Amino acid sequence: MSTASGSAAGSGSRTLHFLVNVGGAGYHPAAWREPGAEPAGFVDPAHFVRVARVAERGLFDAVLLPDIPVQQPGIARGPAATLEPTLVSTVIAAGTERIGVIPTASTSLNHPYNLARRILSLDHASGGRAGWNAVTTFHPGAARNFGVEDLPERPERYRRAAEFVRVTTALWDSWEEGALLGDQEGARFADAAKVHAPGHRGEFFAVRGPLNVVRSPQGRPVLVQAGASGPGVAFAAAHAEVVYGSQLGLPGALRFTAELRRAAGEAGRDPSAIRVVPGLVPVVGSTEEEARRRFDALEARRHPDDEPLRAFAAWLGIPVEDIDPDAPLRPDQLRLPAGRIGPEGFFASLAAHAAESGLPVRELLAQFLGGHRVVAGTPEQIADHIETWWRRGAVDGFTIVPPVLHHDLPAFVEHVVPVLQKRGLYRTEYPGLTLRANLGLQIPPNTFAPAGPDGTRPLEAS
Amino acid sequence: MSRQVHLNVNILNAGVFGGSWRFPDTDPLASFTLGHYVDIARKAEAAAFDAVFLADGPGVREDLRYRPFNNLEPTVVLTAIAAATSRIGLIGTLSSTFNDPYDVARRLATLDVISGGRAGWNVVTTAGADVAANFGLDDEVEHAARYRRAAEFVQVVRALWNSWEPGAFVGDVERHVFADADRIHAAEHRGEHLSVAGPLNVPRSPQGEPVVVQAGASSDGRALAAAVGEVIFTAAQTIPDAREYYVDVKSRAALLGRDPEQVVVLPGLSTVIGATEAEARERRKLLAELVPPEYALNRLAGQLGVGREDLDLDRELPWRLLPEPDASGGSQTFYKVATDLARRERLTVRQLLFRLGGGAGHRIATGTPEQVADTILEWVDAGVADGFNLMPDVLPEGFDAFVDHVVPELRRRGRFRTGYTATTLRGHLGLDEPQWQRPGARAEAVAR
DSSP: OOHHHHHHHHOTTOOOEEEEEOOTTOSSTTGGGSTTOOGGGGGOHHHHHHHHHHHHHTTOSEEEEOOOSSOOGGGGTSOOSOSOHHHHHHHHHHTOSSOEEEEEEESSSSOHHHHHHHHHHHHHHTTSOBEEEEEOOOOHHHHHTTTOSSOOOHHHHHHHHHHHHHHHHHHHTSBOTTOEEEETTTTEEEOGGGBOOOOEEOSSOEEOOOOSSOOBTTBSOEEEEOOOSHHHHHHHHHHOSEEOOOOOSHHHHHHHHHHHHHHHHHTTSOGGGOEEOOEEEEEEOSSHHHHHHHHHHHHHTSOGGGOHHHHHHHHHTSOGGGOOTTSOOOGGGGSOOTTOOSOHHHHHHHHHHHHHHOOOHHHHHTTEETTEEEEEEOHHHHHHHHHHHHHTTSOSEEEEOOSSHHHHHHHIIIIIHHHHHHTTOSOSSOOOSSHHHHHTOOOOOOTTOTTOOOOOOSSOOO | OOOOOEEEEEOOTTOSSTTGGGSTTOOTTGGGSHHHHHHHHHHHHHTTOSEEEEOOOSSOOSOTTTSOOOOSOHHHHHHHHHHHOSSOEEEEEEESSSSOHHHHHHHHHHHHHHTTSOEEEEEEOOOOHHHHGGGTOSSOOOHHHHHHHHHHHHHHHHHHHTSBOTTOEEEETTTTEEEOGGGBBOOOEEOSSOEEOOOOSSOOBTTBSOEEEEOOOSHHHHHHHHHHOSEEEEOOSSHHHHHHHHHHHHHHHHHTTOOGGGOEEEEEEEEEEOSSHHHHHHHHHHHHHHSOHHHHHHHHHHHHTSOGGGOOTTSOOOGGGOOOGGGSSSOHHHHHHHHHHHHHHTOOHHHHHHHHTTSOSOEEEEEOHHHHHHHHHHHHHTTSOSEEEEEESSTTHHHHHIIIIIHHHHHHTTOSOSSOSOSSHHHHHTOOOOOOOOOSTTOOBOOO
16 A cells, blocks of 8 residues: 555544435436336436435535536437536535535536636535536547537647646636625725736636636635546646546555555645545445345346447447457457547556456456446445445545436435444534535635635625 | 516616615625525516526626626526526526537526526627637627627527427337437537537427527627517617617518517616605615716726726717727627717716616616506507516615515506416517427437
8 A cells, every 4th residue: 555545544534435426317227217217307407406415315525417518329228418517516506505516517618717607606506515527528529519520639638628727726716805895885896906817828728817706615616537547647636636437446446546646746735635536336235135136137127239248348349249258358358449439547447457356257247337336235245345445545435326316325325324334434414514524625725815725705605 | 458568687786786786785795695696586486577687798897896797607596596486587698709509508408497498598799808808819809700600609509409309308118218319400500600510418498499588789789689589688768769679670570580579679677766756866866876986987988988088077978089889899789878868968977977877778767666667668558668677776675676566566557467377488478489490401310
């Protein structure tokens, strides 16, 4: 174990953190066909609020809303990205009190001023509970919806992402504490000396500012990032406060987190101020058998064209005929196929786990759902998995990826959370009012007012 | 039956005037909190208003030293309002110059779906170099080019709203069909300014499409309003001015093959209400005194495209120094209203500022609830307005006065609904649900 992750694990105040990934009826492609699911839930605000309230009952840090601005053909067989996530987050914020909301938005297809403003507006609307999952866009169809014919290669996408984040952060700091005066007697509304225009001019953007939204009740919205490719890790190390992503095996997770914290330290950041929360697909049963049977039954409800082995082959980007289900994947099958469209980090995590575990494909599939690690078992077994990874310092917690939202999220909250609480690993109440407080992250000082971090709120958000 | 009046409330931060935030017992910073907007929307819904309206621009567009400005992003605010209400319409302003059509189409479609068919989009082209500088431009985009882009932008957004045919969502568990991919259509738009593939990834809303709102006094603005505006927001000071606009825009719409009845014209109306006429006048006078003087002069100079030093409070406008409206740098609507008013009544700068009140250049109705109701009905009965976009003097208090005293007066006269009869914004406005139209000639179903 690296010293960086070791010191984080040794901290007395360290606690588990959970996000929940909310999309459609759940992460499993057949989720919407499960008994009790409402197929129209993907366009029903009440569905999203219900799910968030369950997670809030489980004292989760935040709801994470994945997104891609394109009509995916998969809509023919199940829900796909539909409602715009900053607005779904707004609805969730209106229906909850403590849980954070983290919409996904692309640095490749947005204007920094507009996105900075929308996320910060969400932050005010939620009383300081907003984050931003900053992604770069690899999907050519999404790009063509924004008039972009040729997406730049990964390094350029990440250079743009880094610049986008720098501009956004500066815009979020436009207003110092106390800049709004509201001095009715003196006819002074705001103190212009405390309002700063970033005046940014870079490779991709020129943005003068200032932003027309005052600073957040939590300082700034929380920056979340998922990329685990080389440039993705460098980006996360430099900017991310929460790192989501895929970790299928413990050795890979340990390496990733150690590398991330080392790189963050080199970038001059406190390595322990990053929360690493990879995806985890929990399938709870009263016995391990029951949990396994449930997952198998779910897998059996996939569309015939999308049955597990076929879907796995498509995900890897190799022909299904080349896979022997009773043998491990061959080394040549674990090299990133040229032209594969998809997140590189997810592929790397699978490749490492397949090689290190040596599992035959059939058994690998029992641990795998769309890039994330499946853990099927009793509440104690799932808690064991979580505890082991956490105690080793591989993670700070997990992004729970319920295969069926209306079933598996309540099961986790009702059965696994109490086990973790009994073990003293997890909170029994929310520690504060903001997403930063949930995550145990400090309020960042305003870059334009470096005199000192200031915990006071500029405004009472209602 | 006499024509029913349509009413929106424009939640212009603390109120329409430059000094609204200084009005006694007003929380000067309320408009920086979500609750301000939600509370006013609830009040408007209780009074069965057609819609709340949010003006906007992506920048600090007021002199922040002297008054509040649009801050929280409108689609976020309207979504929060949608969650707290069930009937009232939700109209947000989004710029066609500083947004991408796919994003605008998606956010408005999302708001429309989330609210059960209550969304509207006020299309603006956004003047001003300050805002342009937030988007990598050294100067503002030229007026005509902005309007050409806007026309194309609206066309693309509407095509995207038609991506999902009615019935495209299936949700058949047994047959394992979630959506009928043959009924989801790409836009494949390639035009002068925009290139958008589509399809949009949001289903059609309960009202078909969000309502398109437009405001424009310039020739380009009128052309766009007539072509695409279902609600048209105007600034007219007098009945003859309003008539000229109303007749012009409706006949332009008819020439384009549209039904003029399906175009709802709502002039802006600032209201200053008192229990007596004298009380209302006192209130109006106080509001004028509360406008920070430097703010008023700077703003007028900026809007007219002259220097602050060219304005003398006790003389008329420096007519010879005034640039053409196109070159003024400000809103042409405001320019026209301000210069027409000053010229017609030979006002000094001080008098002009008082008349404008540090407001948005809209007509100001000062009087008792009966008098305000009178002027509203006078305009509607003259056939120059279908209702009004209200801009109360002070928020929320001036709006409360309208709801509590003017609305009952309009109802006594049988001219304003006593409760909602429809569930969508189109329903409130009497606008037909648009027929689904296959987007683009080269539209193709989503490939499997």
